[in-house]
Every structure is written in C-alpha cells, then in structure tokens.
Amino acid sequence: MQVAVLAITRHGVALAGRIVAALPGARLFAPEKFRSEAEAAAPDAAQCYTGRVGDQMPAWFAAVDAIVAIVSLGAVVRLIAPHLGSKESDPAVIVVDEAAQFVIPVLSGHLGGANALAGHLAGALGATPVLTTASDARQTLAVDLLGRELGWVFEATHAELVRCSAAVVNDEAVALVQEAGRRDWWANHANGRPGPLPANLTLFEKLEDVDADHFAAVLWIATRAMPAELAARLAGRRIVYRPGSGT
Incomplete structure (x- = not known):
C-alpha cells in the first residue's frame, strides 16, 4: 500500500516515525517548520509542506491507498469531507492519537483496508484498535471481505x-x-x-x-x-x- 502518514505537531512527528517504520514504503508528511524533526524521525521518507494541511488533502486522496493521521478525529473528518467519493475508490483513513493509545479507522474500513491496517498498526504500537463496523464489533462475517x-x-x-x-x-x-x-x-x-x-x-x-x-x-x-x-x-x-x- 502507498501510505501517507500525516503529523502536524512535534510529538506527532515523533510518533509518525514509528508508524512509518511499521509500514514499509510509507512516507511522513509534516509542516515545513518541523522539517528537522521529520527527517530525524523518518530518514529518506519525510516530506514537508508549506501552507495549510487541508490544501494537501486532494493530492493525497488521489495518490495514496491510505492516510494515517495523527490528528484529532474531528479535524480529520473536516479535512476529508470535501473529497469523499465512494467506498470503492476512497483511500483508507485512520486516526491515531498522539499518545498511541488508540487506532481508529475512519473511512473505507473494509474495501479500502482501513480496519486491517488499523489492526496491524495497533499491534506495532501496542495500541487498541477501535473498530466500529458492525461485523467487526460483533466478530461476525464481513461479506465484502470473505476470502x-x-x-x-x-x-x-x-x-x-x-x-x-x-x-x-x-x-x-x-x-x-x-x-x-x-x-x-x-x-x-x-x-x-x-x-x-x-x-x-x-x-x-x-x-x-x-x-x-x-x-x-x-x-x-x-x-x-x-x-x-x-x-x-x-x-x-x-x-x-x-x-x-x-x-
């Protein structure tokens, strides 16, 4: 998977480095003001941007399979809302809190692989995956994932x-x-x-x-x-x- 790991704070950048290490091929995206921290956290896998984070979202939606955001859940919902298309085409979107306690799939849990990616990240970080899809919450069959x-x-x-x-x-x-x-x-x-x-x-x-x-x-x-x-x-x-x- 092509994964963009987004961090917007200094502590978030440090955590993003751990996430990039757990996801081969992932890239860390951070504000330009945290360039030195980003390059230290994810050598050869850090990219910094200027301006607002919302301005970067269209490019990420078009180019990656998944977005892992170390940003508040509410903020992520507002950031992705204008770009939602369909569950068949939208990237997986996952939120991780700065303390690495919870990993929350927000978008494309099944077809986009967000739930599976959240499970993998939770294991790597020692966090709790928060799966809200009915089939996962009840541990029953997910018909769009069978086989x-x-x-x-x-x-x-x-x-x-x-x-x-x-x-x-x-x-x-x-x-x-x-x-x-x-x-x-x-x-x-x-x-x-x-x-x-x-x-x-x-x-x-x-x-x-x-x-x-x-x-x-x-x-x-x-x-x-x-x-x-x-x-x-x-x-x-x-x-x-x-x-x-x-x-």
Whole structure:
C-alpha cells in the first residue's frame, strides 16, 4: 500500500516515525517548520509542506491507498469531507492519537483496508484498535471481505452487498454455500476470528440444496456459472465469490 502518514505537531512527528517504520514504503508528511524533526524521525521518507494541511488533502486522496493521521478525529473528518467519493475508490483513513493509545479507522474500513491496517498498526504500537463496523464489533462475517486474504473476488451490486451484510449482522438466516476454495478462511477473516461461524449461517455444499425461500441472503463460493433459474430467484440477495487457482 502507498501510505501517507500525516503529523502536524512535534510529538506527532515523533510518533509518525514509528508508524512509518511499521509500514514499509510509507512516507511522513509534516509542516515545513518541523522539517528537522521529520527527517530525524523518518530518514529518506519525510516530506514537508508549506501552507495549510487541508490544501494537501486532494493530492493525497488521489495518490495514496491510505492516510494515517495523527490528528484529532474531528479535524480529520473536516479535512476529508470535501473529497469523499465512494467506498470503492476512497483511500483508507485512520486516526491515531498522539499518545498511541488508540487506532481508529475512519473511512473505507473494509474495501479500502482501513480496519486491517488499523489492526496491524495497533499491534506495532501496542495500541487498541477501535473498530466500529458492525461485523467487526460483533466478530461476525464481513461479506465484502470473505476470502479476501486468499485472493478471492466477489460479484455483487452495491445493493446486494448492503442487503446481504444487513442480513448477517441482523442475525437473519443466511445460506453459505461453499463449492470451491480453501475451507480454512474463517480463522484469518477480517483481522482474525477466534470463535465459530455465526449461528445464523447455515453451511451447504451445493447451491441446488438451498431452499431460497428460507434465507434472507445467499453467499455462494464457486467457480461455475449460477444456473439461470436460481440466478433469477436470488437476484438482489446473493453474493458470488470466485476463488483463484489454488485458493
């Protein structure tokens, strides 16, 4: 990931150096007045700017995969608000307090990888990750991350993602059909899941065994095309996951 680590105070710059060290390829951005501190904290990875920090945000949004800001949460919300596009394209945004007690994903927690990055940073800093997405807070399935760590890709509309995600976190009946791919994905799912699969998920080995009328959503892991009749019945409430070769 291309990561911009933003610090605007002297103590923040020192912490930013630790964050850059934990993220290979990350760069530290700080005000020009802290150039000497920034270059000492992150040798060969420091870049200083003049003017307002808000003026730098459009370039960072366009150029990086993630922004880690050692800035107050409220200030970060105001800084990024004018540049928000969509969860499919916005960079991950994470806030870290100057005492390195908390790491808070603010934007693009799942698709942008902010939650996963926050978990990594929390481990490196000895901090607490503050994950507020429902699936992470409840340690349940994140439908837009299923198999991601294995390289799986999903096929679904935005509306289908929303509906299926709601079904999972609201404890509605969900059919999970796995016809392909590795079976050990749950242990490493979304920063790791220590418990069993959620009780509202029913496992199947073949899509044709699912009585669609009994489930609010269907999650199908397969390499074959969905039969036309089932595709019509499940439209709007299904996600298809495609494992790659060997995954």
